Each structure stands twice: as C-alpha cells, then as structure tokens.
C-alpha cells in the first residue's frame with residue numbers, strides 16, 4: 127500500500143486487522159490473467175474480502191468457465207498469451223444477462239481505453255494497481271448500479 | 281521559328297522553299313535566256329557591230345538577275361537562322377535567369393565565368409565577386425584541397441554526370457554558412473573552348489523532410505517496443521506489489537513495525553519503477569505535455585540537490601547564475617527535469633578526464649519577450665563540428681555505455697514545449713546547451729503587439 131492509499135475498509139471494521147475468514151459476500155468472480163502469480167494475488171486478495179474467486183489463464187479456458195460458472199463479475203487482462211482478453215470480455219457481455227467486466231492492462235494506450243469503452247467495461251485498471259484500487263473497482267462493478275467506464279488515473 | 285511547331289512541318293516547309301527557289305531560278309534563267317536569243321537573232325541580221333555589246337549586256341543582265349535571286353534567297357535563309365539563334369539564346373538566357381537551380385559556367389581551370397541569379401542568391405556573393413574566382417570559393421575551406429583533385433580528374437575525362445554521388449556535398453556562403461547541395465555537371469565542347477555548366481540545388485529542405493520522415497519511423501518502432509516493454513515490466517511489478525499487499529493484509533499482528541516499513545519501501549519502489557518506465561515510454565510515444573507554470577530557478581535548485589554530491593566526487597564543480605525572480609515558464613516539470621538531468625549527465629561525461637566546471641545560467645530574453653532561457657555549459661572535451669549535426673539523432677552516441685536517447689529526448693521535450701534547444705561547442709574548450717522556453721504569462725508589451 128502506498129502512502130496515499132486509504133487503509134482497506136475491513137481493516138477499520140475488524141479488530142486486530144485480520145480478515146474475517148467466515149464472512150462471505152456470496153459473489154463469484156472470475157479472474158483471467160496469463161500471469162498465474164498475478165491471478166493468484168488478485169484471487170487471494172478478493173478472497174479476503176469475502177468473494178469467491180476462480181482463475182483462468184487463457185482465452186478458451188476463460189470462456190468455458192464463463193459459460194459453466196456464470197460468475198457475477200469477470201476481471202480480465204486485455205492481453206492473453208493465447209489471444210485477446212477483449213474476446214473474453216465480449217463473450218461475457220454477449221450473454222442474455224450481460225456480465226460486468228473489469229479490464230486490466232499493463233500498457234496504457236488510447237486504443238486500450240477505446241476498446242474498454244467499446245465492450246462496455248465497468249472499469250479499466252492499469253498494472254501495477256494497488257489492491258485498494260481493485261477492491262474499489264470490484265465493489266463498484268457488483269453494486270446494483272454500475273458506474274460508467276472511466277479513464278484510469280496514473 | 282515558333283518553338284511550338286512540330287519538326288515535321290518545319291521540314292516540309294523547307295522542302296517547299298527549295299522547290300520555289302528552284303522554279304524561280306529556272307524561270308528567271310529561261311526569261312533572260314529567251315530575251316538574249318531574240319535580241320541576238322535580231323541584232324545578228326541587222327547590225328552585227330552591236331551584237332557583241334547586246335550580247336554582253338544580256339549576259340550581264342542574266343547573270344545579275346540570277347545572282348540577285350540567289351542572294352536574296354540566301355539572305356532570307358541567313359536572317360531566319362539568325363533569328364532562330366537569337367531566340368534560342370534568349371530562351372537560354374531566360375532559363376539561366378529564372379532557373380530553380382543555381383547555374384555556374386566554369387572553365388577547365390576552375391574559373392567561374394558566369395553565374396545565374398539563383399546561384400548568386402544561394403551563395404550570397406555578387407556576380408562581380410564570383411566572376412574570375414575559382415569554384416573552390418563556394419565550398420568550405422576544409423574541403424577545398426580535395427575538390428581540386430576531383431576537378432582535375434573530371435576534366436581529364438569529362439563527361440556529364442551527377443557530382444559526388446553517394447557523398448554529401450556542401451556549399452559555403454559568403455557569410456561562412458554551410459548548406460548541403462546537389463550538383464550535376466554538364467560538359468560542353470564549344471569553339472571557344474571547353475566549359476562546364478554546373479547545376480546546383482540546395483537540398484537543405486529535402487534532407488530535413490527526409491530526416492523528419494526517418495524520425496517518424498523510429499517513433500513508430502519505439503511505440504511498438506514501448507508496448508512490449510511495458511507488458512514485460514508491469515506484469516512482474518504487479519506481482520511484486522500485490523504480493524507485498526497480501527503479506528501486509530494477512531500478516532499476524534506481530535509483524536514488526538520495521539518489517540512493515542521495509543515492505544512498504546519495497547512496494548513503493550515497485551510502483552516507482554513502473555512509473556519511471558511509463559515516463560520513459562510515454563516520451564517515446566506522442567504524449568501531450570502538461571502545461572503548468574514552472575519556476576525555472578526552483579527546478580534547477582531541486583534537480584541539483586541530487587547531483588551536487590555526485591558531481592563533486594568526480595571533480596566537477598557546479599556554478600549557478602540564475603536571474604532572481606525569473607518569471608515562471610509554461611511546461612511539464614517532470615519532463616523538464618529530465619532535460620536538465622540529461623544535460624548535466626552529458627556535461628559530466630564530457631569532463632570525465634580531469635573534471636571541470638558546469639555553469640548553469642538562467643535569464644529572460646530581452647530580445648525575445650515571452651521566452652526564458654537556460655543554459656548548461658561545460659569545460660569538457662567539446663563536440664567535433666561534423667558530429668554536431670547528429671547529436672540530437674536518436675541512438676547517436678559516442679559512449680561505450682550510452683543509449684543515444686538523452687539528447688534526442690531533450691529535443692523532443694523541447695519541441696513539445698514549443699521551445700527549442702541549441703548547442704554551441706568548441707573542441708577542447710567545452711560545450712554549451714541552451715534551452716528556450718515560453719513563459720507562462722506573456723509579458724504585457726507582447727500581448728499589445730498581438
């Protein structure tokens with residue numbers, strides 16, 4: 127956590143600064159990144175917030191999991207080593223009940239912002255993002271009234 | 281004759297003229313001959329004494345008529361040829377005067393015999409100053425000796441050609457300024473002697489455009505590299521920072537304050553690394569610079585804070601002379617700091633052997649209201665004149681471990697600021713880089729003028 131990030135909310139609520147392991151939001155989140163270490167980081171951190179997380183490392187795997195698990199939210203990297211994360215996002219958005227999508231990217235470019243807007247992503251995170259940023263984006267995405275996509279700051 | 285007329289018409293007309301000529305001559309000859317016969321017949325029967333006289337008169341008349349006809353025909357011819365020649369000469373003169381090339385007429389010994397207005401404009405001499413001078417007058421001093429040799433070999437086997445193909449030719453103006461040229465040589469063999477017409481084009485603009493185009497290509501390539509590098513760098517950095525957050529979030533309460541602080545430092549620096557990379561990569565792409573008021577004096581002081589000690593260690597002292605209360609300029613602080621750091625690093629490298637002094641000066645420009653100037657001078661090795669034109673090129677470096685990105689980036693940043701960067705250097709004495717930046721607030725008198 128950099129100096130500027132506010133402390134995570136649960137830190138304030140739970141005495142001793144520990145995650146309440148029994149607490150569950152009942153939300154299921156699919157995290158797609160071809161970097162397994164990062165997917166694991168995100169999954170574990172969101173797990174601490176009480177979300178149930180699944181991981182996929184490739185495009186096909188991600189699409190299959192979307193169809194089988196029907197998560198509440200998809201968080202995907204724009205670039206996947208076996209293809210385009212945008213295809214995953216489109217797949218999630220094309221369902222009868224479109225799933226909210228958060229895009230992550232290691233490279234901030236006007237093209238990427240335009241693509242995020244085009245698929246109707248809820249948020250766009252620039253790597254390396256802090257877990258507070260991820261948490262904020264996820265909360266906004268699974269709230270009943272998702273925010274429109276906004277440009278990243280940084 | 282009319283230059284628009286096709287050659288076929290010209291040819292058929294000259295044939296017609298020949299026929300008319302022949303018929304005219306024949307008719308005259310017949311008429312005079314007939315007269316002569318009639319008169320001599322008549323005279324023969326009447327008075328033979330006069331026959332001789334009449335005969336002679338008739339003969340003279342006939343020959344005279346014949347000569348007259350021939351002469352008038354020839355005179356016409358000659359007049360027309362003369363007209364043709366005059367017109368050709370006039371056309372050549374008009375071309376000579378109005379040509380987009382500079383044209384020089386040069387004799388085999390290299391003496392200039394004539395120069396057209398374009399050549400005069402190009403080199404800044406008057407016609408009188410040029411005529412009678414050797415052509416070597418028009419190239420830089422340092423190249424003259426070599427040119428003498430080239431000229432001698434050209435005249436020993438003259439042949440119209442492009443001069444110095446593959447090599448870069450340089451012209452020198454009267455004021456000493458140099459400019460790149462292209463020359464084509466046309467050898468003429470005339471009754472008055474051999475001459476060479478040299479057609480000269482100033483290619484400054486063209487070379488500039490070509491260089492811009494090449495720079496554009498490099499930028500596109502850099503953009504592609506930037507995307508790749510960002511991906512390769514930011515993913516591992518994201519893993520590092522996220523894992524540290526995980527450790528901090530899940531650690532037992534017993535995690536010592538020191539450990540916590542250490543982790544935070546690692547975390548902060550992982551993010552900093554990615555910011556630095558982004559900054560560098562952004563400057564490779566077309567990034568709009570921030571435009572905020574920046575106090576140049578603060579900028580210099582702050583940048584130097586991190587540099588003074590390091591410079592002192594390598595025997596370099598820094599002298600700063602900033603005009604107090606210099607009005608803020610408009611720009612991107614981080615980018616400008618980068619410019620300054622690059623210039624300081626270059627100055628330090630230039631004085632690697634034996635140290636020296638870096639002098640930083642900053643002041644407003646009285647003759648250019650609305651701009652401030654900052655210069656960084658060193659007492660280092662200096663830059664060779666022929667390298668001066670390349671130091672701002674991307675990847676140009678003379679250092680074993682240099683990237684050649686430093687000055688290229690400086691130039692880009694200055695262009696994005698609508699400012700400029702200039703260099704003056706003397707080998708063995710030192711180098712001064714000068715940057716000029718627009719002020720945040722345009723001074724009163726300028727606004728009135730606008």
Ligand SMILES: Nc1ncnc2c1ncn2[C@@H]1O[C@H](COP(=O)(O)OP(=O)(O)OP(=O)(O)O)[C@@H](O)[C@H]1O
Nearest residue numbers: 626627630662671677678679682683684686687711
């Ligand atoms: N102050 C100076 N004195 C003498 N030569 C200089 C000076 N500044 C630049 N140069 C010359 O210009 C070249 C290009 O400079 P530039 O900053 O673009 O790249 P570099 O310094 O070689 O590499 P890097 O900036 O990555 O260390 C240098 O290699 C050097 O030859």
Ligand SMILES: [Mg+2]
Nearest residue numbers: 622626686687
């Ligand atoms: Mg440098």
